[in-house]
Amino acid sequence: MDWTAFTLSLKLAFWTCVLLLPLxxxxxxxxxxxxxxxxxxxxxxxxxxxVLPPTVLGFYFxxxxxxxxxxxxxxAAIFGEPLVFTFLGVLIASIIIxxxxxxxxxxxxxxxxxxxxxxxxxxxxxxxxxxxxxxELPLAWPGIVSAIALVIAHTLGEFxxxxxxxxxxxxxxxxxxIAIYDxxxxxxxxxxxxMSAALLAFSLLAITLVHVLARxxxxxSHDA
Amino acid sequence: xxxEPQPLFVALSQVAPIPLEVALACRPGELLxxxxxxxxxxxxxxxxxxxxxxxxxxxxxxxxxxxxxxETGVVVPPQARAVGLVFQDYALFxxxxxxxxxxxxxRHVCEPERSAAAAALLARLHLDGLEARFPDQLSxxxxxxxxxxxxxxxxPRVLLLDEPFAAVDRMTRERLKEELAALRRxxxxxxxxxxxxxxxxxxxxxxICVIHAGRTLQTGAPDDxxxxxxxxxxxxLMGQTNxxxxxxxxxxxxxxxxxxxxxxRALHVAHTGVFRDGERVxxxxxxxxxxxxxxxxxxxANVLSGVVTATKPLGEVTSLTVRLDEEESLRFNxxxxxxxxxGCEEGRAVSLRLMPEGIHLMPPDS
Numbered sequence: 001m002d003w004t005a006f007t008l009s010l011k012l013a014f015w016t017c018v019l020l021l022p023l024x025x026x027x028x029x030x031x032x033x034x035x036x037x038x039x040x041x042x043x044x045x046x047x048x049x050x051v052l053p054p055t056v057l058g059f060y061f062x063x064x065x066x067x068x069x070x071x072x073x074x075x076a077a078i079f080g081e082p083l084v085f086t087f088l089g090v091l092i093a094s095i096i097i098x099x100x101x102x103x104x105x106x107x108x109x110x111x112x113x114x115x116x117x118x119x120x121x122x123x124x125x126x127x128x129x130x131x132x133x134x135x136e137l138p139l140a141w142p143g144i145v146s147a148i149a150l151v152i153a154h155t156l157g158e159f160x161x162x163x164x165x166x167x168x169x170x171x172x173x174x175x176x177x178i179a180i181y182d183x184x185x186x187x188x189x190x191x192x193x194x195m196s197a198a199l200l201a202f203s204l205l206a207i208t209l210v211h212v213l214a215r216x217x218x219x220x221s222h223d224a
Numbered sequence: 225x226x227x228e229p230q231p232l233f234v235a236l237s238q239v240a241p242i243p244l245e246v247a248l249a250c251r252p253g254e255l256l257x258x259x260x261x262x263x264x265x266x267x268x269x270x271x272x273x274x275x276x277x278x279x280x281x282x283x284x285x286x287x288x289x290x291x292x293x294x295e296t297g298v299v300v301p302p303q304a305r306a307v308g309l310v311f312q313d314y315a316l317f318x319x320x321x322x323x324x325x326x327x328x329x330x331r332h333v334c335e336p337e338r339s340a341a342a343a344a345l346l347a348r349l350h351l352d353g354l355e356a357r358f359p360d361q362l363s364x365x366x367x368x369x370x371x372x373x374x375x376x377x378x379x380p381r382v383l384l385l386d387e388p389f390a391a392v393d394r395m396t397r398e399r400l401k402e403e404l405a406a407l408r409r410x411x412x413x414x415x416x417x418x419x420x421x422x423x424x425x426x427x428x429x430x431x432i433c434v435i436h437a438g439r440t441l442q443t444g445a446p447d448d449x450x451x452x453x454x455x456x457x458x459x460x461l462m463g464q465t466n467x468x469x470x471x472x473x474x475x476x477x478x479x480x481x482x483x484x485x486x487x488x489r490a491l492h493v494a495h496t497g498v499f500r501d502g503e504r505v506x507x508x509x510x511x512x513x514x515x516x517x518x519x520x521x522x523x524x525a526n527v528l529s530g531v532v533t534a535t536k537p538l539g540e541v542t543s544l545t546v547r548l549d550e551e552e553s554l555r556f557n558x559x560x561x562x563x564x565x566x567g568c569e570e571g572r573a574v575s576l577r578l579m580p581e582g583i584h585l586m587p588p589d590s
Contacts, residue, residue: 119276120315122302124329125378134328138319 001194004171005179008087009199012175013155013206016094017148023095024102024147029136031103032110047104049097058164061093065165083165090166090173094155101150109143110136145214149207156203229253230287232382232414234273237294238280242268243438246282250382250414250431256443257417257429260461265438266418267312270384273416274309275302286381305382308375312387314367316359322346322370323355329377345373350403364392365400372407385417389424401427422463426450434458451582456506456589465555466509469588472499481580483525487552492526492580499585506586511556513582516566517575526578530554532570535563546574554578 031043049057065083066072076082083089113136121131137144159177166173168182176199183192229252236246246269250256258266271277272292273284281294291300317325326342333341346355349369359367368388375383388404389397405428408415419425425432426446433443434453441458442449453459456467468486475496476482482496484507499505517527533553534545541557548554554576558568568574 114315116311116313116315117317119274119302120309120311120317120374121328122276123274123307123309124374125303125306125331126328127303135317135319 001191001198002170002174002176002179002183005174005176005195006198008171008174009156009176010202012087012091012094013152015091016098016155017151019091020095020098020102020151021144021147024099024106025137025140025144027099028103028106028143029110029132032107047100050100054097054158054160055164057093057097058161061089061096061161061165065089065092085165085167085169085173087166087172090162090175093161093165094158097158097161098151098154101154102147105143105146105150106140107143109140109146112143113139142214145210149210152206152210153203156199156206227379227381228287229412229414230289230381232273232416233283233285234269236269236272236279236282236284238282240280244268244279244282245439246435247440248433248443250416252414253412254430255408255415255417255428257419257425257432257446258435259419259422259425259432260435262420264435266420266435267386268438269435270309270386270416270418273382274307274384275300275305276309289381306378306380308378308380308383310368310371310375310383310385310388312390314359314371314391316367316370316374318359321356321358322351322362322366322373325359325370326373326377329374332379342373342377345377346370349373349407363396365396368392368400369403372404376411381413383411383413383415385415387418387420389419389421404428432462434461436461451508451510452584453508453586455586456508459506459508459586464508464510466511466514468507468509468552470505470507472496472501472503472505472585475499475501484583484585487549489528490525491578491583493583493585494581497585504588506588508584508586509554509578510582510584513579514554514556515577515579516558516562517577524577526580527575528554528578529573529575532568532572532574535568535570542568544568546576 027046031039062084063069064071065075067076067082072082079088081088083092117135117139118131121135126134157177159181162173162175163178168174168178176195180192180195180199183195231252232250234246234248236244238244242265244265248256258269260266268277272279275291278299279294282292283290283294284292290298291305292298317328320328323339323342323346326345327338330338330341343355346352349372351366351369351373354362354366359370362370368391389400392400401424417425417428429446431443432446432449434441434449436457441461442454449458450462453462453464459467470484470486472482473485473490474483478495480495482493484491484493484505517524528548530546530548532544533547536543537560538557540560542560542563543555543557544563545553545555
């Protein structure tokens with residue numbers, strides 16, 4: 001069992017969730033209620049990682065993040081190191097490829113909120129920010145939870161993109177799915193079986209936990 | 225917390241996307257009903273007052289405080305208008321209990337006092353014991369009362385009610401109307417009620433404002449608007465059916481008796497207002513100024529004979545349609561008991577008297 005790979009997988013899933021969620025909530029809210037030019041294009045771009053093969057995405061990340069490219073040079077200057085074959089590069093790629101899994105369920109949840117409930121909040125004196133915090137986010141909570149579950153599941157299972165951009169550097173980019181692949185390549189089937197079972201068990205646990213959280217008990221919040 | 229009650233002034237004007245030509249005022253403690261058919265712009269006016277809709281031009285003021293002024297560009301957001309709005313479907317926050325729905329609108333009350341104030345408001349609306357219930361655990365009537373409590377929670381300067389009885393059954397509606405009538409006596413702020421239900425407006429309002437196609441046609445006391453509409457359209461919008469065309473044959477002032485010609489008939493009217501001899505007019509005979517006449521009163525010009533063509537029982541009253549000739553029919557309501565006693569079934573010949581004091585003249589349809 002490669003514990004380094006296991007903790008790296010968890011670390012990647014955690015940071016992807018933490019960094020992606022605020023972005024996904026803002027984007028989902030904008031797409032749910034905004035009326036602006038280019039909305040369809042943005043929706044299509046958000047969905048793109050869902051339809052492209054991981055190797056294609058990985059290829060573009062590899063080219064884009066490479067310090068030989070203009071973009072890669074700028075990114076390297078910003079982050080202080082080239083993004084290819086680093087955890088940071090894998091994390092940024094992970095955030096981008098997880099966009100549709102995070103945005104879609106949250107956008108549907110926002111769309112399900114009746115417009116006059118938001119208006120009722122405005123008329124009750126709540127600022128747009130308070131309305132979002134006290135009314136919109138609690139009502140969109142099931143969608144947010146679905147997004148968390150999907151992002152965790154998808155990050156733990158991601159293989160192609162991470163291999164393309166990160167390779168298999170222990171402690172840096174070698175996540176559990178890649179460690180399993182390496183074990184199988186080296187005919188260490190027993191080790192692969194243990195790690196596969198661990199990934200399966202953890203994924204199941206994480207998603208179950210998230211869905212338990214989704215059934216938030218309806219107790220009166222007394223911090224109104 | 226309490227402040228001096230202020231009157232509400234609204235003047236809105238725009239051509240598109242929804243045509244609006246609205247002028248209305250509502251005094252503190254007064255209940256003004258905006259009445260009109262679906263799509264007449266009533267709800268848009270209410271939303272404009274609340275700050276949820278921005279008209280092209282116009283002015284909305286609460287006392288000396290300007291909430292909207294199209295000329296100077298003043299647009300106060302809904303959060304700063306201190307308006308209580310009860311939505312047609314109540315729009316309660318589904319994830320919050322009744323008391324939290326109310327507490328959330330009490331941002332001006334300091335935190336330690338908020339719960340007690342919210343509980344007191346719910347008790348005032350007869351919701352004690354239901355504080356912890358969520359909207360989906362309340363009946364339609366209870367939801368409406370939570371919505372009213374939430375609207376009052378802000379200590380508003382104006383209370384706006386958008387078809388508040390549309391979403392409840394008839395029995396609940398009658399009870400809620402009585403409750404609202406009692407509640408409004410304790411409120412010293414302008415109350416604007418939007419409704420398409422004329423009976424509701426008649427029963428609850430101090431004044432009625434008739435709106436059609438985004439335009440205010442007439443504002444006045446319920447009986448004024450009902451019995452003395454300014455145009456045939458306003459009459460029909462107030463549910464009047466006996467609107468006809470005629471010609472003034474003898475103009476008369478308030479204490480004289482005038483005459484109008486209606487087809488071959490000459491009718492006495494109490495007075496002809498601004499209309500002169502020979503002028504074409506539209507005239508209205510309200511249902512409550514039509515009565516059965518004795519056969520021997522045939523020499524009275526206002527007694528007309530006809531045949532009952534339809535009887536429509538409406539409970540304690542029955543709506544009768546009486547055909548006078550090939551073209552004209554009168555419709556009026558009589559006590560069902562009287563219909564029974566007189567045996568007014570369809571096909572029966574009857575004599576009716578149009579009371580001169582009830583006949584109201586208007587400019588003809590253009």
